[in-house]
Amino acid sequence: MKLSAWSRAALWERLRNPGLVLQTGPFTSRVRTSIPAVADGIFLLYADYSAPQGDVFADFHIALRQPPGLRRWFRRQVSFYFDGAAPFKPLPLAQALPMLEWGLNWCISNHAHHYLIIHAATVEKGGRAILLPGPPGSGKSTLTAFLVYNGWRLLSDELALLSLEDGSVSPLARPISLKNKAIDIIGRRHPEARMSPRCEDTAKGTVALLRAPRDSVARSHEPARPAWVVFPQYKAGGDGRLRPRSKAGTLIDIGHNAFNYSVHGKRGFDLLSQTIDRCDCYDFCYEDLDQALAAFDGLAPVPALAQAASA
Amino acid sequence: MDSWRCWDGEIVVYDHCSGNTMKLDIIMSEVFRFVLRRPATEAAIVAHLAATLDLAADAHFRRIADRALLRLHQAALIQPLSSPGAPPSA
Numbered sequence: 340m341k342l343s344a345w346s347r348a349a350l351w352e353r354l355r356n357p358g359l360v361l362q363t364g365p366f367t368s369r370v371r372t373s374i375p376a377v378a379d380g381i382f383l384l385y386a387d388y389s390a391p392q393g394d395v396f397a398d399f400h401i402a403l404r405q406p407p408g409l410r411r412w413f414r415r416q417v418s419f420y421f422d423g424a425a426p427f428k429p430l431p432l433a434q435a436l437p438m439l440e441w442g443l444n445w446c447i448s449n450h451a452h453h454y455l456i457i458h459a460a461t462v463e464k465g466g467r468a469i470l471l472p473g474p475p476g477s478g479k480s481t482l483t484a485f486l487v488y489n490g491w492r493l494l495s496d497e498l499a500l501l502s503l504e505d506g507s508v509s510p511l512a513r514p515i516s517l518k519n520k521a522i523d524i525i526g527r528r529h530p531e532a533r534m535s536p537r538c539e540d541t542a543k544g545t546v547a548l549l550r551a552p553r554d555s556v557a558r559s560h561e562p563a564r565p566a567w568v569v570f571p572q573y574k575a576g577g578d579g580r581l582r583p584r585s586k587a588g589t590l591i592d593i594g595h596n597a598f599n600y601s602v603h604g605k606r607g608f609d610l611l612s613q614t615i616d617r618c619d620c621y622d623f624c625y626e627d628l629d630q631a632l633a634a635f636d637g638l639a640p641v642p643a644l645a646q647a648a649s650a
Numbered sequence: 651m652d653s654w655r656c657w658d659g660e661i662v663v664y665d666h667c668s669g670n671t672m673k674l675d676i677i678m679s680e681v682f683r684f685v686l687r688r689p690a691t692e693a694a695i696v697a698h699l700a701a702t703l704d705l706a707a708d709a710h711f712r713r714i715a716d717r718a719l720l721r722l723h724q725a726a727l728i729q730p731l732s733s734p735g736a737p738p739s740a
Binding site: 585586587588590591594600601604605608609612615 | 653655656657658660661662664666669671673
């Protein structure tokens with residue numbers, strides 16, 4: 340049953356007790372909270388996701404709660420709990436919704452070691468995926484948001500899940516975290532896209548969460564083969580050209596961007612090597628989203644048959 | 651035994667002992683592959699490098715080759731054979 344079938348009141352009641360079970364890609368999370376902004380955010384951002392009912396096994400049991408005592412009322416804070424323990428320091432209450440997303444990312448990157456997990460956005464077209472690794476500030480979330488509202492499927496905004504069995508990328512389509520100017524850029528280009536309220540003064544600046552496209556969520560069971568690794572960099576004067584990069588250097592850089600490469604040892608090395616073997620690797624410096632879309636569409640042109648069918 | 655892969659002349663090595671992954675530059679990659687085939691003296695390695703890269707084996711080049719050998723040795727990817735004067739092996 341999708342969350343969109345629930346009323347706001349029913350969602351609120353479930354979140355408070357015994358917790359709402361959400362299916363996001365291959366992971367099931369039981370979320371508990373009494374914070375209205377989190378409930379509102381889940382209602383907005385996760386409407387297209389499956390919310391299994393009944394006695395369901397969950398991979399992660401998480402909660403967002405206000406701490407007891409003075410901080411409940413003065414300079415109010417929120418804490419994230421995983422299996423009853425708080426792995427992080429509290430944040431201002433206004434950051435509760437982004438904290439849910441950051442906390443879920445933490446749960447996955449620290450526990451889902453049946454994947455090789457890379458800090459990368461991933462998009463797909465025609466069964467082939469582009470891995471977009473890069474540090475914060477490189478523009479990958481902005482680029483990802485634009486691509487997935489222009490013909491590409493969202494596999495992940497933050498965590499690329501590489502299967503240890505066959506090297507495919509498993510979808511983890513969740514809300515895309517936009518920061519600072521990107522919020523207005525995407526909002527102007529795609530006013531139809533649903534976004535959470537802005538959250539100011541986070542460690543990353545101003546943050547808003549963009550709802551994942553419905554089609555991306557509906558296809559959460561469809562893995563894809565990595566075919567390209569592209570290191571994006573948003574930069575004034577960027578020419579929007581894909582420049583081939585060293586495969587050896589790409590393996591090292593992806594390893595640095597992997598959360599659990601050292602956990603897997605040689606198996607991780609072999610998997611990354613096979614991935615690099617299959618992929619064309621590029622640096623990509625851009626200043627314009629349309630320029631970027633054209634470059635990426637050029638990687639995966641629509642086959643002639645599909646073009647004729649859609650005409 | 652280390653695992654390694656080569657793309658366009660650049661080698662990436664996974665060291666099973668330390669768990670480290672290293673990228674070798676072009677010169678280190680060429681030395682590594684040469685010594686993998688068979689142990690070689692330093693002179694033979696320098697001569698091979700010079701011939702492969704089409705460069706003169708002058709003093710400057712020999713310093714570059716020495717540095718590559720040292721870095722490979724420090725990374726435990728090559729080692730001198732036990733008998734004095736014996737060539738290094740991978």
